[in-house]
Amino acid sequence: EAQVTQNPRYLITVTGKKLTVTCSQNMNHEYMSWYRQDPGLGLRQIYYSMNVEVTDKGDVPEGYKVSRKEKRNFPLILESPSPNQTSLYFCASSVEPPGQGFVYEQYFGPGTRLTVT
Amino acid sequence: TQLLEQSPQFLSIQEGENLTVYCNSSSVFSSLQWYRQEPGEGPVLLVTVVTGGEVKKLKRLTFQFGDARKDSSLHITAAQPGDTGLYLCAGVSGGTSYGKLTFGQGTILTVHP
Numbered sequence: 001e002a003q004v005t006q007n008p009r010y011l012i013t014v015t016g017k018k019l020t021v022t023c024s025q026n027m028n029h030e031y032m033s034w035y036r037q038d039p040g041l042g043l044r045q046i047y048y049s050m051n052v053e054v055t056d057k058g059d060v061p062e063g064y065k066v067s068r069k070e071k072r073n074f075p076l077i078l079e080s081p082s083p084n085q086t087s088l089y090f091c092a093s094s095v096e097p098p099g100q101g102f103v104y105e106q107y108f109g110p111g112t113r114l115t116v117t
Numbered sequence: 118t119q120l121l122e123q124s125p126q127f128l129s130i131q132e133g134e135n136l137t138v139y140c141n142s143s144s145v146f147s148s149l150q151w152y153r154q155e156p157g158e159g160p161v162l163l164v165t166v167v168t169g170g171e172v173k174k175l176k177r178l179t180f181q182f183g184d185a186r187k188d189s190s191l192h193i194t195a196a197q198p199g200d201t202g203l204y205l206c207a208g209v210s211g212g213t214s215y216g217k218l219t220f221g222q223g224t225i226l227t228v229h230p
Contacts, residue, residue, distance in 0.1 A: 004159075033218070040126065042205060042222035043160070050216055058217060090159050097216040098209035102167060103148045106207075106218065108159025 002027045004109035006091050012115045013081055021076045021112050023091030031097040032074040033058070033106070034066065036087040043090065049074055050097050081116040088113050120144075121206055123221035130196055131229050138191045138224045140206035147209055149189045151180055154203040154223075163191075196228045 004025045013019055025032065033048040035058075045058030049068040063085055065077040074093075078085060089112045094104040122141045130136055140149070148167040152160035164173050166182035166189060173180045177200075179192040193200055206221040 031216070035220075040222055042121075042123070043207075043220040045217060045219070048216055048218075056216060059219075092159070098218050099147070099216065103150055103165055103207075103209050103218065105150075105162040105165070106152075106160075108161070111157070111159055 002107070004091055004093055004107050006089075006109035006112050008112060009110060010113050012117065014117055015082055016080050019078050019081060019114075021078075021089060021091075021114070023074045023076065023109060024072050025074075025091075025093040025107070026072065027093060027095070027107065028071065029093035029095050029107070030071070031095070031104075032068065032091065032093045034064070034074070034076050035090045035092065036060065036085075037090060037111075038087050046076070046089075048097075081114075083116050086114060086116050121208055121219055121221035123204075123206060123224050125224060126222065127225050127227075129227045129229070132197055133195050134228075136193050136196055136226070138204055138226075139188065140190070140208075140221050141188045142208065143187065144208075145186050147186070149182055149186075149206060149208040151189070151191055152205045152207060154205060160203075160205055193226075196226075198228045198230050201226055201228050 007022045034046040035043040044060045047066040049055045091109040092106040150165045151163045154160040164180045169184045169186045171182045177194045204224045
C-alpha cells in the first residue's frame with residue numbers, strides 16, 4: 001500500500017530535550033516536505049526537499065533541522081524544543097516538486113501531535 | 118511569503134443547503150489545489166486547477182480558478198453531513214518560490230443532519 005508513515009504519532013516532551021520525528025514514504029517520490037498545523041493558521045511549510053541531499057527552508061524553519069540521506073526518509077529534528085513548537089506536524093511527499101505549470105498531489109502522513117512543556 | 122486568505126473560517130449549515138468557500142491572494146499562482154482534512158488524518162487532495170477561468174466538478178463540488186489566477190472558490194451543492202471537515206486551498210507561485218507550497222488557513226465546515 002502506497003503511504004507516508006510518521007513516528008511517533010503522539011509525543012509529550014520537555015523543553016530542551018532533543019527529539020526526532022521520522023517520516024518515510026514507499027512511493028519513490030522525489031519531493032518531501034514538513035508542515036506544522038496550528039488552529040487558525042492552516043498548514044505552514046517548515047522545510048522541503050527536492051531530492052536526496054537537497055533541502056530548503058519553508059516559511060517557518062526556525063528551531064528545526066532536516067536531512068535527506070535516502071530518498072524514502074525525511075526526518076524532522078528539534079534540537080532544543082520549546083513550548084511554541086507544540087503543534088500538529090505533517091510530513092508529505094509528491095512525485096515531483098510543485099513548480100510552474102502544475103502542482104502534483106501531496107500525499108500526507110497521519111500526523112504527529114507534539115506537546116512541549 | 119505569498120498569502121492565501123480563506124473565507125469564511127467557520128461554516129455551520131443544515132443538510133441540503135448550498136455553500137461557497139473562497140480562497141484569495143494578491144499573488145498569481147501557477148496552479149491551485151483544494152484539500153479536505155478529517156479529524157486525526159492528513160489532508161487529502163480533492164482537485165488541482167491550472168488554467169485561469171478553469172471550472173472542475175467533482176460530484177456536488179464545483180471548483181473554479183479565477184481568470185487572473187489569484188483566487189479560487191469551492192461551491193458545494195446540497196451539502197450532506199459527510200461533507201463535514203476542514204477544507205484547505207494551497208498554491209504554488211513558481212519562479213523563485215519553486216518547491217514551496219502555500220496553504221490557506223482553512224475553512225471548518227459542519228453540516229448538521
